[in-house]
Amino acid sequence: MLTGDTDGDGISDTEEDRNANDIVDPGETNPFRADTDGGGEADGAEIRAGRDPLDPKDDLTADPDGDGLINAREFFLKTDPLKADTDGDGMTDKEELVHGT
Numbered sequence: 001m002l003t004g005d006t007d008g009d010g011i012s013d014t015e016e017d018r019n020a021n022d023i024v025d026p027g028e029t030n031p032f033r034a035d036t037d038g039g040g041e042a043d044g045a046e047i048r049a050g051r052d053p054l055d056p057k058d059d060l061t062a063d064p065d066g067d068g069l070i071n072a073r074e075f076f077l078k079t080d081p082l083k084a085d086t087d088g089d090g091m092t093d094k095e096e097l098v099h100g101t
Contacts, residue, residue, distance in 0.1 A: 010044025011032035029053050068094035 001070040005014045007030070014020065016031040029036040029043045038044050039056030046053040049060075060072035067084035079093045081084040086093050092101065 007034040007043075009042040011047065016043070019099050028053070065093075067092040069097070 004014065006013050009029075011013075011029060011031075012020050013031040016029045018028055019022070019025065024030045024036075029056075034042045035053075037052075037059070039055040039059030041059040043053035046059065051058040056062055058071065060075075061070050063070050063081075065080070065082050065084040066069030069077070069079070071081045074093065077093070077097070079086040084092045087096075089096075091099070
């Protein structure tokens with residue numbers, strides 16, 4: 001944990017509250033909440049991976065397309081995390097995985 005990292009997310013409080021006004025302004029992460037967007041992944045981990053800590057849909061634990069596969073699994077399988085049926089054949093990506101197709 002960094003010195004001055006109240007929430008332990010890997011980002012210093014001064015980086016999270018850039019204008020030092022003790023208010024979570026638009027575009028800032030919350031220095032008292034490790035996962036500002038509530039998507040299941042710490043802000044620092046998202047930033048280091050090039051994702052947006054203010055958008056819960058891009059967290060590795062999210063399933064924005066509702067197909068039953070979290071983003072981490074979709075990235076591993078090289079399916080589209082924003083399309084439930086990546087190849088457009090009528091079966092969701094998870095159904096294809098379950099049936100081995």
